[in-house]
Amino acid sequence: MDFKEIKKLVKLLKEEDLAVLSISDDDTHIHIEQKGSAVSAESLQQGDAVSPAVQNAVSSGLVEITAGQIGTFYNQKDENSEETFVSVGDKIEKGDQIGFIEAMKVFNDVKSDVAGVVEEITVANGDAVEFGGVLIRVRPEEA
Structure with a gap:
């Protein structure tokens, strides 16, 4: 092709x-x-086939930030540091870096596409991630 x-x-x-x-x-x-x-609550009511994890996230009002590629996810800012980009409970803004994914010695920033509070970090520092895999869940701030 x-x-x-x-x-x-x-x-x-x-x-x-x-x-x-x-x-x-x-x-x-x-x-x-x-x-x-994204999957909307309306599509869930219409009976579209979606995974239980997606149904949970939509019904709970959380937004999932996913991996844009396969590789290794890092939440720590430096290799020898305990300082992380985000932690559960942190308030983040749209565009804030939440970590990076390393693939073939290339480091790609992962940025938030939503403002809100980090409710869950689903992968540990140094974990392998798949394309589309959930990295963190954010409760969006009220408009």
């Missing part, structure tokens, strides 16, 4: 307003997800 074909798939994802597009052929697997795609 070449770059032009992948661009067409991304365009299709956006035009059809799909949350996820996954296509495989003999030797290639393409999985594309729209950033910020």
